Amino acid sequence: MKAIIQKRYGDESTLHLVEIDDVKVVKPDDILIDVHYCNVTAGDKNINTLSQPWYLQILIRLVFGWNKPRAVVRGICGSGVIAQVGSSVTGYKVGDHVNFINSMKAGVAAEKLILNDKSIVSVLNPKVSLQEAACIPFGFLSAYHFLNESTLSKSVDVYLYGASGSVGSAALSLAHMFEANVVAVASAKHHQQLSSIYSQPILDYQTQDVFNLNQKFDVVFDAVGKIQRKQITHLLKPNGKFLSIKSVTKEDKQRLAFLNDCLLHKRIQPIIEKVVDLVDYKEAFAHAYRGHKTGNVLIKVKNASI
Template sequence: MKAVVCTKYGSPDVLELHEIKKPRPGKNEILVKIHATAVTSGDCRVRGFVSPIIYWFPMRIVLGFRKPRKPVLGVELSGEVEAIGSDVKRYKNGDRVFAFTGMRFGGYAEYICLPEDGLLAVKPDNITYEEAAAVFFGGTTALHFLRKGNIRNGQKVLIFGASGSVGTSAVQLAKHFRTEVTGICSTSNLELVRSLGADHVIDYTIEDFTAKGNQYDIIFDAVGKTSKSACRKALAPNGKFVSVEGQGVAKELMEDIVFLKGLIESGKLKSVIDRCYPLEQIREAHAYVDKGHKKGNVIITVNHGDHK
């Protein structure tokens, strides 16, 4: 089968399309024919080994010293069950599923084996494979940090970087939790963020959100580009600043998968897709994400042209 292999740490040029052995499911595994995956900021950080100096050594132990120990990156995907292990009960051949592999990676390939009790579910009928592959990275990250901020009905919440993968999910989730949402983004993304339900939008290129005197119960930096000290004037008394940078990684919970799936099925959460690339153009996709200006998610189509 075809798979994109990260041959060493570095620029997008280290990604190479290889022919590797097709996996076979174990007793408790399902074999998924992948139709779509995503290029997340997490994939790009691993590929380029972007790490604070203090974490350099432990991160190399976790990820691999000379190159990624898991050479096929990709943390979220959607596809169709092609085979099941002898003990599998939850899924059957032909089921359309979407999944979050996290540190197991493996999405940049034509096939993957997943444990049936992993972070996966049957794909909602009201979204495409491409949209399904754009749910879990941003959704679980946004959920984790909004909960860390102790989000509650009636609060004022500010999302810094509201137009990215995490930010577009955070705006919608904060509205679901019945808060007053302000989204910060660039000029070209104002309408997008407003369309996701933000009550107010601020263009950071022309306006300093801390200078207006407004205060927020939660400030969520969804892109890791500001700091608590920079936001101090805009934090309400007892307000919380949470950030994807330097505050740990989101915990991967099955209840979050179920929760996000329910919101999609009820029309309360939608995926935002900036661009789609075929697997063969994975380098171009990574180069685009590296620029840091994507709107929502960048999707890779796999086994394209043979699914509905």
């Protein structure tokens, strides 16, 4: 099978598209997936490039491999179709459309992927586009950790800083679903694409004083981890909350299933900046590594994609 591998940490030049042995169902709880789309994310950047402060580099090396990623085949989330299941698997069957995130073991940037029935994998209604489904397990799952039923409801005032990336655009879509009132901040080049999910004017942090507002908010969410609480304290209502993507999030199967249902019923809408063919994988990784993408960048792994 074709796979994108990495044998040392570094930029996109350390990634290679190669032919390797097919992965196979070995254990009774294995699930074999034909990968259709691999979503290239900030998570890939953080692990693959080690472009982090020294203390986080140490943590990443300890968790993912000291000198090189332990999981040679890269790619952490995406969507596809189940090709085979092990003898003890009950919740999944051949032909099921699924999306998934496999941060620890990666392996998604390949034609075939082995997960198991405990992995963060969720069955999709076949009406759901596999392109859009590939956007849910990273950006939406992360944003939903912060913007959910416990923090948002109708008419809650939300200040969304960094509404343009995969987390930020998902946060914007979730806030819309919960009928919150949103003031969104993103640089101008993203505004047109974001207008498909948000009709109000967006503040541009590059040309405007975006913290100088005569309005107070119930929730301030920093979706890009670029601001500090002291910059926005004056924007919070007395019981207002400051939430930052810098906090640890939870990858949860039930939440993924809930978000997939929202996608099916068009309550949320992913933003896809571009979809590249497998051979153009370096372009996708390089773009994600630069950190300026709009929503999601996908690699189309399978030719006959749905």
